[in-house]
Amino acid sequence: MRQGFLYQNPSVLWFLAALGLFTVSVVMLSEVTGVAVVSTSFVKTLGKTLCLCLVAIAMDVVWGYCGILSLGHFAFFGIGGYAIGMWLMYARTEMIVLGSLEGQVIPPTPQEVSDAIGNQIFGVVGSSEFPLIWAFADSLFLQLLMVVLVPGLLALVFGWLAFRSRVTGVYLSILTQAMTLALSLYLFQNDSGLRGNNGLSGLQNIPGFEATSQAAISVVFFVASAVALGAGYVFFAWVVSGKMGSVIKGIRDNEARVRFLGYHVESYKLFVFTITAVVSGLAGALYYPQAGIINPGEIAPIASIYLAVWVAIGGRGRLYGAVIGAAFVSLLSSWFTGGGAPDIPLGFYTIQWTDWWLVLLGVSFVAVTLFFPKGIGGLFDYLVRKP
Amino acid sequence: MAMLLEVSGVSVSFDGFRAINNLSINFAEPELRAIIGPNGAGKTTFMDIVTGKTKPDEGTVIWGERNISLLGMSESQIAMEGIGRKFQKPTVFEAQTVRQNLALALHNPRGPFAVLTHRRTAKNAARIEAIADEIGLTGSLTRTAGELSHGQKQWLEIGMLLAQEPRLLLVDEPAAGMTVEEREKTTDILRRAAKTRAVVVVEHDMEFVRRLGCKVTVLHEGSVLAEGSLDHVTSNQTVIDVYLGRAHA
Ligand SMILES: Nc1ncnc2c1ncn2[C@@H]1O[C@H](COP(=O)(O)OP(=O)(O)O)[C@@H](O)[C@H]1O
Ligand SMILES: [Mg+2]
Numbered sequence: 001m002r003q004g005f006l007y008q009n010p011s012v013l014w015f016l017a018a019l020g021l022f023t024v025s026v027v028m029l030s031e032v033t034g035v036a037v038v039s040t041s042f043v044k045t046l047g048k049t050l051c052l053c054l055v056a057i058a059m060d061v062v063w064g065y066c067g068i069l070s071l072g073h074f075a076f077f078g079i080g081g082y083a084i085g086m087w088l089m090y091a092r093t094e095m096i097v098l099g100s101l102e103g104q105v106i107p108p109t110p111q112e113v114s115d116a117i118g119n120q121i122f123g124v125v126g127s128s129e130f131p132l133i134w135a136f137a138d139s140l141f142l143q144l145l146m147v148v149l150v151p152g153l154l155a156l157v158f159g160w161l162a163f164r165s166r167v168t169g170v171y172l173s174i175l176t177q178a179m180t181l182a183l184s185l186y187l188f189q190n191d192s193g194l195r196g197n198n199g200l201s202g203l204q205n206i207p208g209f210e211a212t213s214q215a216a217i218s219v220v221f222f223v224a225s226a227v228a229l230g231a232g233y234v235f236f237a238w239v240v241s242g243k244m245g246s247v248i249k250g251i252r253d254n255e256a257r258v259r260f261l262g263y264h265v266e267s268y269k270l271f272v273f274t275i276t277a278v279v280s281g282l283a284g285a286l287y288y289p290q291a292g293i294i295n296p297g298e299i300a301p302i303a304s305i306y307l308a309v310w311v312a313i314g315g316r317g318r319l320y321g322a323v324i325g326a327a328f329v330s331l332l333s334s335w336f337t338g339g340g341a342p343d344i345p346l347g348f349y350t351i352q353w354t355d356w357w358l359v360l361l362g363v364s365f366v367a368v369t370l371f372f373p374k375g376i377g378g379l380f381d382y383l384v385r386k387p
Numbered sequence: 388m389a390m391l392l393e394v395s396g397v398s399v400s401f402d403g404f405r406a407i408n409n410l411s412i413n414f415a416e417p418e419l420r421a422i423i424g425p426n427g428a429g430k431t432t433f434m435d436i437v438t439g440k441t442k443p444d445e446g447t448v449i450w451g452e453r454n455i456s457l458l459g460m461s462e463s464q465i466a467m468e469g470i471g472r473k474f475q476k477p478t479v480f481e482a483q484t485v486r487q488n489l490a491l492a493l494h495n496p497r498g499p500f501a502v503l504t505h506r507r508t509a510k511n512a513a514r515i516e517a518i519a520d521e522i523g524l525t526g527s528l529t530r531t532a533g534e535l536s537h538g539q540k541q542w543l544e545i546g547m548l549l550a551q552e553p554r555l556l557l558v559d560e561p562a563a564g565m566t567v568e569e570r571e572k573t574t575d576i577l578r579r580a581a582k583t584r585a586v587v588v589v590e591h592d593m594e595f596v597r598r599l600g601c602k603v604t605v606l607h608e609g610s611v612l613a614e615g616s617l618d619h620v621t622s623n624q625t626v627i628d629v630y631l632g633r634a635h636a
Contacts, residue, residue, distance in 0.1 A: 243505040246487050250480045257478045260438060261551065262466035262497050271499045 005238055012237045015320055016230055023226040030222075031215040040215045044290045045334065047222035049327050051287035052310075054229045056326035057236055057319045058276035058283070059307045064316030065240045066272045067252030069169075071304045072176030075183050076151035076277040078299035080284030082187075083150060085200035085294050086134060087143035091207035093120045094138070124198045131193030147285040148278050155277030156270065163266040163273075168255070177301045187296035199295025203288050221290050228286055229323075232279050237319055239275070248272060309365050314375050321377025328376065333357065389452060391416035391585050392555055397436060397446030398609075406432045407443065408609035416554060419581035421596045421617075422589045424606035425630050430589045431475060433606070434557045438472050439465040451554075467497065471553035475560045475589075477540040481533030485524055485543055488532050489515045492547035514550065522546040522576060538569040545576055555585045562595045574598045593617075605630065 006012055026046055029037040038046075055077050062068050097116045101108045108116075118128040136142035162175055190196035206217055240248060250258045251265055259265050288294045306329075314325020335341060336357035344351040353360075368375055395411040407429045414420060422430055435441035437448060439462040448457040450468060457465055466472075479488050493511055495501070519525045522542040527535065532543060541561055548556050558577065562570045574595060580586050581601075590596050596603060596617055603620050605612040607629050613620040620626050 239503070243490065244499070244503045246480075246483060246491050247502055249482060250491060253480055253482055254478055256440075256462075257474070257480070258491075259462040260466050260472050261492050261547070262463050264461070264463045264497065267499050 005241060009237055009241055011318075011320060012234060015233055015323070019226055019230050019233075023223060026222060027219055030219050032213075032219050040218050043215075043218040043222050045331075047218065047225045047290045048287050049330055050222070050225035050229045051283045051290070052330050053323040053326045054225070054232045054283035054286075055280045056307060056310050056314070056322040057229075057232060058279045060311050060314075060316055060319055060322035061236050061240060061248075062272055062276045063308065064311060064318070064322070065245065065252060066248045066269065067255075068269060068273060069173045069308065070176045070273065070276075071173045071301065071308060072180040073276065073280050074303035074307055075180035075299045076155065076280035077284035077287070078183075078294065078303075079151045079154070080147045080281030081288035081291075081294040081298070082194060082200065083143050083146040083281070084285040085203050085288055086137045086146075086194075087140050088203045088205070088207065088289060089121060089200050090117065090134065090137040091140070092202060092205055093117050095207055095210075096120070122195065125190040125196050127191075133193050144285075147281050151277045151281030152274055155274045159270045159273040163269045166266075177304070180299055180304050181301045184296045184299045184301070187299070194296075197295055197297070199293060199298075200288075201293040203294065204290070204292035206289065218290065221286065225286050225290070228282060232283075233319055233323075236279075239272075240319075309361065312365060312375060313368050315377025316375065318377045318380075320380070321375050324376050329361070333361070336360070389416075390414065390449075391418075391451065392437065393447075393449040394433075394437065395447050395449075397443045397448065399432065399436065399441060399443045406609055407436065410446070410606075410610050412604060412611060414555065414585045414587060416585045417581055417583055418585045419578060419599060419601040420585070420587045421599050421601055421603045422587060422606055423591065423593075423596060423603060423620075423630070424612070428606040429609040430606055431559055432609075434472060434559055434589070437465075437557060438462060438470060463497070466551070466553075469552075469554035471548035471551045471556050473541075473544050473548055473556070473558045473561060475563070477537065477544050479532045479535075479540050479543045479547070481531070483532060484529055485519070485532055485535070486515060486528040488543055489518055489528075489546055489550050492550035494550065494552040518546045518549050521549065521579070523572065538565045538573075541565065541569075541573065542576065545573070545580075549580060553584065556580060556587065558586065558588045560589055560591065562590055562592055570595055571598070593621075 026038055026043060027033070029035050030043050031038075031040050055073065059070070059073050062070050062073065094113070094117050097113060097120060101113065101116065114130065115128060118130050122128055122130075130137075136146065158179060162172055167175060186192055187194055188197050194200065204214065204217070206212070209217060239245070247258060247263055247268055251268060255265055310325040310329045311322045312325070313329055314323065315321025336353040339354065341353040341357075343353065372378060374381065390413045392414045394413070397407055397410045398405060399407045410429070410433065412433075422433070424430055432441060436443050437457065439457065439460055442458065449455070450457050450470075455468075457468070460468070480491070483491075490511065493514060495505070495511070515528070516525070519528055522545060524535075524539060524543060524546065527539065532540065535543060545558065545561065548558070561573050561577070565573060570592070577586055577588060578599065588596075588599060602615065603617050604614045605620050605623075605626050612629065613623045613626050
């Protein structure tokens with residue numbers, strides 16, 4: 001760590017304190033302690049929200065700090081989810097298959113076991129063969145490695161091609177949209193090897209913990225998500241402080257100037273693009289076991305656009321802004337679309353929030369962009385006196 | 388005297404328009420040189436070529452005692468070879484402090500890893516103080532660059548060039564929009580800088596050029612029209628016709 005990094009960034013400590021307090025409170029009020037004020041399903045919602053906050057700070061670093069409006073970072077999030085989902089599904093199906101084959105007179109050969117697992121997993125897409133990409137699915141360690149490596153390598157190759165050709169601005173945004181669209185369309189196909197539009201399911205059942213209640217599992221994942229968010233926050237706060245932050249913000253504000261100062265701008269963009277992709281993948285790997293299911297619709301282009309909307313509403317260029325935006329908008333969104341908000345009868349027409357929430361979100365986004373470019377996080381500027 | 392930069396036979400066209408036409412120009416080290424010429428003469432384009440922003444259609448650009456060609460090198464590589472550039476429009480990082488702007492320019496390793504693990508040192512701090520003193524911004528180190536006056540931004544950008552410790556400084560219209568006192572201060576900074584390195588200044592203002600008191604190259608339609616002392620070139624009839632005549636008309 002650089003000299004006095006935390007000293008110079010007191011907001012990091014404030015954030016960690018708030019996150020710690022929130023986490024402890026939720027755990028105390030959850031079903032595992034018997035208080036049960038916070039239901040297991042709400043613990044999962046909160047845990048998922050923390051993962052969304054983590055991918056939002058990654059988005060803030062790449063966009064708010066480095067000026068690269070990537071509209072594809074949710075693809076990395078989804079890849080992380082798929083990578084962990086493959087192990088969860090494989091290991092659990094294997095357990096079920098072994099259980100059902102138990103007690104047979106002739107012990108099943110490994111081939112028979114493998115065929116039975118394949119049948120279970122790929123039956124829905126009319127296949128029983130294990131595609132090549134499932135080669136490591138039996139190893140938790142290797143799939144965890146995939147959570148990091150696949151988004152990292154994809155970002156590295158994509159970023160290298162795009163930045164090397166000096167693709168910037170709206171063209172880069174379109175290119176990243178195309179990337180996530182292509183990936184999602186590919187995954188929708190039945191022969192993609194990832195069960196097409198069925199996606200991977202049953203991910204909330206953790207192999208080896210069949211006896212553990214969902215209440216306990218949800219709390220473990222919630223705490224893990226909080227720890228990941230805290231660690232991600234400190235890591236990114238460190239990256240965007242000091243000289244690295246200076247170069248990154250310089251690239252955002254005037255790329256050519258940075259270049260003429262002798263910095264190889266493309267390397268920096270690639271660095272930021274790749275580390276944020278890796279963190280997005282990790283966030284996804286924590287999110288989908290809590291969601292229980294992942295399908296190609298999750299990484300549709302709109303998901304990455306939402307990510308940018310959260311960061312804009314929360315206030316880009318400040319990490320806590322991204323956290324506030326992601327938490328506020330995604331929780332509000334599930335309240336509105338989940339039927340939490342009462343319909344508004346106008347006599348001639350009834351406003352149903354399940355339909356009108358998106359309109360409200362769109363209007364809020366435009367309003368924030370036009371009138372409060374600093375977003376919700378900008379309110380903190382009024383609280384903190386300038387030295 | 389060995390040449391630091393030799394530009395010879397360089398041409399570049401934009402959509403058929405020859406902005407630079409068989410241009411040859413050399414600079415020694417140390418040297419202070421003024422380049423003058425009417426708008427559109429190709430002064431900025433010349434800097435674009437030397438700094439790697441624009442690739443010429445033909446010609447050579449040779450640098451240093453090892454005689455390496457700058458063509459085909461990237462902007463950042465050329466900058467690391469020791470060529471610093473100030474843009475026509477002042478470009479500093481307005482969201483960052485004066486100190487951060489200077490620190491960014493300081494002659495230190497430029498790779499992402501070196502930057503990520505960079506630590507403040509007393510040596511760097513002393514360098515920043517010295518440069519701030521040179522450009523008269525000592526009292527403004529903690530201010531945000533966006534708050535500076537136009538003239539101060541120009542000096543900050545010159546300070547950033549000095550921090551790079553370049554062997555060649557290309558300075559595009561530093562005096563534009565400056566008051567008379569600010570101009571005087573700017574000429575002082577540039578003359579001091581030129582004691583140890585090559586400094587090339589593009590400027591319109593004749594008073595400014597006169598105060599620089601150096602060799603002058605007149606550019607016109609992408610090539611050198613005249614070269615010599617200010618009095619020498621301003622008495623040249625062609626120069627009077629294309630440039631001075633127009634300016635004083
Ligand atoms: N990127 C470009 N594309 C097209 N034309 C250009 C470009 N850059 C410069 N020019 C043209 O080249 C000529 C020289 O421009 P410039 O070097 O900026 O002149 P100066 O700096 O001497 O005023 C001008 O006519 C300008 O319009
Ligand atoms: Mg010009």
